[in-house]
Amino acid sequence: MTDTATPAQSQAPAKKAAAKPNPAQQIHKLCVKAAKAGNASLRTVDARAAAEVDEVTRWQPDKPVAVVVGETKRGKSSLVNALLGMPGLSPVDAQVATTAYLEFAWADQASVRAWQPGAADPMLLGVGDLRNWATRLGTMPPGMVPPRRMLVGHPSALLKHMSVVDTPGTGGLDPDHAQIALEAVARATCLIMVTDASSPMAKTELDFLTEASKRVNFVVFALTKTDTYPGWRTVMEENRSLIEAHAPRFRHAPMYPVSAMLAEHALNSQGPTRVALARESGIGKMQRALVKVATAGKALVAANVVRAVRTEFQRLAVSAAEDMKAYDPDPEAANRLKEEKKQALALRRTETKKANLALRVETQRAKIEVQGRLRTHLAELEEALLDEVEKANKAALESLPQRVDIALQGIAARLSGELHQRFVLLAERVLRQVFNDDELRGATNSISAGLRTAASGRARRDASSDGALLMASSAGVAMMAGRAVTMGAGAIGLGALGGIGAVALSASGIGVGLAAAAFLLYRRKIQGNRQAAKQWIQRIVAEARANLNEEISFRFTEVEFVFNSTLDDALERRAAEFDARISAAENAQKADQAARAKKQAALKQRRDSMASKVKQLDEVLAKARTLVPGEEVVDG
Template sequence: MKEIPAEVARTREALDALLARLDPDAAARAAAPPPPRRPTVALVGAPGRGRAELLAALLGLDAAPDRDADGARRATRESVGPVPLLDELDLVVPPRAADPGTWPVDGATAALVLADAAAPLGTEELDALARAAARVDTVVLALTRTEAHRGWRTVLEADRALVAGHVPRLADAPWFPVSAALARRAAEASPEAAAALRRRSGLAALQRELHRLVARRRRMLAEANALRLLAGELDGVAARAEATRTALRAPAGEDLSRRRDELLAARSALRRDHHTRWRADLATARVAAADDLAARVRALGVAVRARIEDADRAGLAAVPRELAGEVEALAADVVGGLGARLRALVATTLAELVPAGELPALRVPDLGEPALVPAPRTRPAEDRLLVVAGASGGLGLSRLALLPLLAVPIAPAALGAALVPVSVGLGLGAAGWVARARRLAADRAHLRQWSVEALAEVRGDLERVLADALITTEREVTLALDAALEDRARDLDDALAAVRHAGADRAEADRTAARTAAEAREGRDRAEALLRRLAAWRDRVDVPVDMAEPHPRGAAAT
């Protein structure tokens, strides 16, 4: 088997030359990054899959290494110390890519893909896995947090089926159910319990597999990654050549002329139709958001005014606090409703132009903080004067109430002296009642006016927030729409060029496309066959007896 490395080098050189001749742009994309100084395993997966937690558990540390200047967490023999797993390989948690649907594996020797035991892989994760598997040949999959989900075995089998359907070459890739939490608990348990916890954590099997796949087979993994890139790009060249042949097989004569006219009409109407529809839909969303906000604010204002009319003094004191909570809930509902409406609008606008796997990268911008209710202002002096005037009126009412008694035919002096306490008591009681009634009325009027002004200010703040969100979304989606329309326009131009070329020399163009597709497929098959031989060769060499382990498919069911 010593001739295999030489054959890999010759095949790679030949396929590089073939791809450069068939499609220089594809050859540039297939340029493999330089291999790392030491074998490196990249831990990748969707957000929230616990990459740093698993890295720390694999190393037997309490926490993963800090991020370096590039934003990656790197575990090397020099940075961590005497960890057996790091004797012959490095582990790295790369920073997230700008596109959330892409996992950064370039430059890695192998990829350790993390899935969650809570639920099977989603479409976005499967698409990201397919893109990663096209750039790195050796892929190991780990199902994390098994200690928290009793049904992880069902999820594992579902994930196996999903991966086999979406990335067929990974149908037999090794899977490892693991639990970093159990490994942490083992460090604090008794020796007997610690041994059981470590077995249940599944980390030892994963460590051995990484050592077996990467450290023991380091010699040809970089070449396998380069061959994997070449195979993927050659497959794309073959697909594009077949699409050209399909266009060339369009009927000639009048049908060809009609096809050319259709393409020209589609090309001219492309940008106008999509932008017109996008602006109309955005205007509809803007009106709907404004109407929704106005209706909610009006309803809240009516409810607050009714509450003020029925409230006593304690209830009036609680109105500002209650209104603040209701405004916060209203703002969250309005902002959330606009976000959902815009996300649906983005998906509808770009559904025909952008692949479904790329839509998650188009995010509705953050809509900002909710509006705050201003505190009530101090009551004006006029309210206090009104209360004083009410008290004075109460004293006057007491005198009017005693006038009939003064008409009684008895000694005026005696009657006057007897009525003084009564007059004073009635006056004070009437004054107090009138003052309280006037103060309550003044408080209600003050809160009514304040609620109107506060809700008007809240509405203005929320209208500004919604307007900012709409402007930001319009700018970002317009840019994405323009880029997608440019791609569609290029596709139409390519199809139109193919139609025109077909009218000039259809037969020759078809023969050229067929030859290109055949050469590309032959090169892809050659790369795939060599990759299979390379994998079989790696399985037979450099694997000591004490490293032998049951296949992860069988071990996972235990």
């Protein structure tokens, strides 16, 4: 492996990765194999459990996601283009604010899909439309609102290993943008933090990193524009000490000095010049590092499935051991079991009742609090916007809708974050009363499934038809929706809380944005009239309040319902297990000694075989754990 590869050799990363397998790649293979074999064997003993594991597998993203973050003009988009070997693909140096996340994913032909707020299906666009749609509202076709998320398919080699997300930015990591970026980060396998060589990291950048460090496993730093700043080495040293002081979790994270400009020059040169420029650009080195991270990310995803299978086998082993007792040569066994059942179920019932009650109280309280936070956010926003209108010049007044749209997105991201925290807390407090660790992991699978069904089955108002100014929606707008959704929680899923985190994520994504009608109304009616602009803002904010309040209510109702039925199911399942055991004990009493012994031997064999599966899978998981540096420091 050398550093001389040109970024233009688009097959380079793939070939290199294949030539020298790294540990993550081996662990990934191991996990995939173990999960597959494990679940196949699980299916022969418990089809229902195997189906739940299938569900977990289905919801894992197929590729790791790298999210590129950093303040505006630092060279994020240029870096993405250089990494993909496609100068000009992600619009560089856009003068106008963008609200779109550009997600680059592998496709054998270049294509662009755009998701508008509220629309479930994407619009198909050409690569040439990217600049218009992602950067400048004015040149979009009439009646269209800025898309939140655009998926760019491209046959770049790096994309075979990971998807890359270029994030928008105006005026630095201001609170709204930082919030939106953080939401994306929560769902990223890996963060590419971009700063440039002009100066050491700024406070806003460090603050962002501190916050991000709570949510993400891997961070890779890129120091851009090394071609222009000869002092970049000093800046890099300085950054190192800043990271050490402010985000020590990333002290060992790799830092790549790069120049997208030199990479582009390399593409346009030949022979030794090309090789020298490519090496100088540092892009090839970074590409290879990302491929490694991607492989590790894939391994972690696969390890989550192994964990799910392991949980099921553990449950089956315990249950077989319990069943064996029923075949003890003890005439009193059945009666004792009956007594045990009575007590256990009575306890369960009390616990469940308490949990149900707690759920009621906690959801109400959390709902009121979240709605209160929403009121505050919106009141602050309204005040700030009205103030802005007062002071705005003509140009600022003209771009007001975009500003409002981004602010709304920021609020939605903030709300999603708050809901997520609430749901994690709720699950912790309520479900912990009734479930132990293993049961909880099992229960989270069915809870996630329930929440997804509830969310997708919900009839939504058609905002475009009734002239509403806003569009609110869940998954359609949540920017990293779909395949990336479970990644953040999933990647940390080796810890006990992964399940709950994933559940909360699937219930918490809220999106809101201006509808086409709002833009139209603004363009037709406002025309520099401050008073009219203020009224427009008040209408938007009022509608946002109504809309989001309703959405929050719905989410809490949904969560309460699903939690409740999970608690009830658990009680029923427990009762059924006892009944089976009691009737086995009664049968055992009737059967003769020999038959009893035979039955017991069979059960012992079953228990041992389940336990040995658990042991095998534990070995795989132990290997997977070595891939997460400093996992123990992940908080939250």
